[in-house]
Amino acid sequence: MGISGSDTSGLTIGEASEREALRRIFPRLPESSATLVGPGDDAAVLAAPDGRFVVTTDMMVHGPDFRLAWSGAVDLGWKAAATNLSDVAAMGAVPTALVVAIAAPPETPIAWLEGVADGFRMACEALQPGCGVVGGDLSVSATLTFAVTAFGDLQGREPVLRSGARVGDVVAVSGALGEAATGLQLLFAEAVDAAGEPDPSRFAAVLAAHPGPIGAQLRPRPPIADGPLAAIAGATAMLDLSDGLALDARRVAEASGVAIDLDTTTLGPDVRTALTGGEDHGLFAAFPPEVPLPGGFRRVGVVREGAGLLVDGVRFDERGGWDPYLEWDGGRG
Amino acid sequence: MGISGSDTSGLTIGEASEREALRRIFPRLPESSATLVGPGDDAAVLAAPDGRFVVTTDMMVHGPDFRLAWSGAVDLGWKAAATNLSDVAAMGAVPTALVVAIAAPPETPIAWLEGVADGFRMACEALQPGCGVVGGDLSVSATLTFAVTAFGDLQGREPVLRSGARVGDVVAVSGALGEAATGLQLLFAEAVDAAGEPDPSRFAAVLAAHPGPIGAQLRPRPPIADGPLAAIAGATAMLDLSDGLALDARRVAEASGVAIDLDTTTLGPDVRTALTGGEDHGLFAAFPPEVPLPGGFRRVGVVREGAGLLVDGVRFDERGGWDPYLEWDGGRG
Numbered sequence: 001m002g003i004s005g006s007d008t009s010g011l012t013i014g015e016a017s018e019r020e021a022l023r024r025i026f027p028r029l030p031e032s033s034a035t036l037v038g039p040g041d042d043a044a045v046l047a048a049p050d051g052r053f054v055v056t057t058d059m060m061v062h063g064p065d066f067r068l069a070w071s072g073a074v075d076l077g078w079k080a081a082a083t084n085l086s087d088v089a090a091m092g093a094v095p096t097a098l099v100v101a102i103a104a105p106p107e108t109p110i111a112w113l114e115g116v117a118d119g120f121r122m123a124c125e126a127l128q129p130g131c132g133v134v135g136g137d138l139s140v141s142a143t144l145t146f147a148v149t150a151f152g153d154l155q156g157r158e159p160v161l162r163s164g165a166r167v168g169d170v171v172a173v174s175g176a177l178g179e180a181a182t183g184l185q186l187l188f189a190e191a192v193d194a195a196g197e198p199d200p201s202r203f204a205a206v207l208a209a210h211p212g213p214i215g216a217q218l219r220p221r222p223p224i225a226d227g228p229l230a231a232i233a234g235a236t237a238m239l240d241l242s243d244g245l246a247l248d249a250r251r252v253a254e255a256s257g258v259a260i261d262l263d264t265t266t267l268g269p270d271v272r273t274a275l276t277g278g279e280d281h282g283l284f285a286a287f288p289p290e291v292p293l294p295g296g297f298r299r300v301g302v303v304r305e306g307a308g309l310l311v312d313g314v315r316f317d318e319r320g321g322w323d324p325y326l327e328w329d330g331g332r333g
Numbered sequence: 334m335g336i337s338g339s340d341t342s343g344l345t346i347g348e349a350s351e352r353e354a355l356r357r358i359f360p361r362l363p364e365s366s367a368t369l370v371g372p373g374d375d376a377a378v379l380a381a382p383d384g385r386f387v388v389t390t391d392m393m394v395h396g397p398d399f400r401l402a403w404s405g406a407v408d409l410g411w412k413a414a415a416t417n418l419s420d421v422a423a424m425g426a427v428p429t430a431l432v433v434a435i436a437a438p439p440e441t442p443i444a445w446l447e448g449v450a451d452g453f454r455m456a457c458e459a460l461q462p463g464c465g466v467v468g469g470d471l472s473v474s475a476t477l478t479f480a481v482t483a484f485g486d487l488q489g490r491e492p493v494l495r496s497g498a499r500v501g502d503v504v505a506v507s508g509a510l511g512e513a514a515t516g517l518q519l520l521f522a523e524a525v526d527a528a529g530e531p532d533p534s535r536f537a538a539v540l541a542a543h544p545g546p547i548g549a550q551l552r553p554r555p556p557i558a559d560g561p562l563a564a565i566a567g568a569t570a571m572l573d574l575s576d577g578l579a580l581d582a583r584r585v586a587e588a589s590g591v592a593i594d595l596d597t598t599t600l601g602p603d604v605r606t607a608l609t610g611g612e613d614h615g616l617f618a619a620f621p622p623e624v625p626l627p628g629g630f631r632r633v634g635v636v637r638e639g640a641g642l643l644v645d646g647v648r649f650d651e652r653g654g655w656d657p658y659l660e661w662d663g664g665r666g
Contacts, residue, residue, distance in 0.1 A: 036385055036492075037424075037492055037494065040588075041424065041492075041494050041495055041496075041572075042389060042420040042421075042423040042424055042495075042571075042572060042573045043387045043388055043389035043420050043421055043423070043424045043426070043483075043485070043492075044387070044388050044389070045385055045386070045387050045388075045424070045487070045492050046385065046386055046388060047384065047385055048381035048384055048385055048386050049384060050384075051380065051381055051382060051383075051384055052369055052378055052379065052380055052381055053378070053379055053381050053386055054376045054377070054378050055376055055377050055378075055379060055432055055467070055468060055482075055484070056375060056376035056377070056432075056468060057432040057433075057434050057468060057469060057470050057480070057482060058434070058470050059434045059436050059470050059472045059478075059480060061436050061472050061473070061474040061478075062474075063473075063474065063475060064472065064473050064474070065472070087375040087376050088375075088376055090375040090376070091370075091374065091375055091376045091378070093376070099388055099389075099390040099482055100390075101390050101391070101392045101480045101482075103392050103394050103476075103478060106661065106663075134388070135388060135389060135390060136390060137390050137391050137392050137480075139392045139394050139397065139398070140394065140396075140397050140661050141392075141394040141395075141396065141397070141476050141478060142396060142475065142476045142663075142665075143436075143474050143475050143476035143478070145392075145394075145436060145474060145476070145478050145480075147390070147392060147434045147470075147478075147480030149388075149390060149432055149434075149482040150376075151388070152376070154378070159369075159370055159374075159376075159378050161370065161374050162374055162375075163374075238375075239374075239375060240375045255373075328439065328473050330439075330475075332475075
């Protein structure tokens, strides 16, 4: 498989001009209802109705962040959109738009990049209709790289920071815990060849046997609408669950100057993966105890006096999550 | 030289955690006066006082866009900031903030990334005080890659698009023409070894002999303030000069449905390089004929009925500029 697998007959970005490549890609991208000036000029102009905007940026790099034996073009566009929308939602904002920079090897078929554009469109349509791509950049590189910047509208509300949790608050989660990490474990365990290298032919069987976890890993569906709902309900703190519940809950505890105590009876059968598995892209939030939990939020613990993370009342110092700085072995596949 | 040249004794990003790396880098970055919520949460929150914001994104990739034999860490931070600020200014907006995603090889010293941060700070201080970095992302990659997204404030004015030039307008340029391209030609001609590979030891002599063009190439100083000045003066169209005057003037002509006729007596002694050299990062704008040209703008031609680009009244179809899709040979150095 790999980047040229889907269409080796068509024009590559090394053969086409940037203009020709963009001419084919842009019509497939989702439109943003916040657009005042769209793609095609030096810059775009977007509406920021309440006089502020939320902005986040994130890269996905071939090797540490994805393998082409497992992720197709549509998957990569979807995931790059979804993970950035989740960061916007975790501020309590409604995602409005994305700008997308892609650097790809010269041999990349333009048809493959059309698939990436389709992934962005499908993710925006599924997760936040009205959010779209308003600009971008296309470069050549030896390493396939996506850099997405996402914007959101706070609709007049204050942003929900990680620093506002208060003693007595309930902490709650929206979205599945550990499923994306289980998917990644399955891929590295079963979708590899005898040498341990990612293998597209084994991938199909793993996907068929475990569509839930593999889907959570390759095409995450963050509960975007629950971000603004949490803000409206009065959430005191909120964070996108990207690095595992334990690490992300500890971040909220540290930023808020409190302790957070998680209750393992709420974390499902695989408590360890729920605590330490990364890339959930759900939402972790603290709410005053009297507030009915909105949307898909469910209680997973409480905020206590003290510092750091407790699990069932006992201090929990495992790091969990995924730090590509410490863990990437140089493999790509 | 190369990425590890300046400090091989210190911690690399492959050894440090992302948190430790960011802890060292963030204090060196320039602050934005538009910041409402700064780095450290899921997303930043920025002021957009007139209810809109301008946004542009651009990547710089090791190989097609820069060589480490010639560009140091400070140069790269500077250029990544400057080129994005120029795109914002070309809409007539005042640049307010940047988000910066960097992917670097694991062996990159954190001290080297501190130099990149210094370059961002120095460029913002020199080109647009009050503009700063409000967020970012740090990843590992086999290919050093910068992805910058820049924001601007239109201050209540309409954006100046490339499509508004009218017959009878004067076309004008702010900033040097061809100097950055001359610098690049000098580097490829003289700052290489016998095999034609970029050579840091020869670079020093080339820089000493030609500080103007080499500086224009490695640390461009776009006339940022002239963007808003042009908008205030009533510019009908404007574009950042990134791909050479000929190509960029033709883009304005096509978008505006007019012909643009450039006058070679205004283009200095090296007319060909002024017309076709890329990476000027000056501003090209059209003004109604009765308007006194603002700031550093000087007349280079007129808008006529017709289509496409004329030079001294004769149709000019050379492409000019630099298209990495067509021209990158895979070299890095």
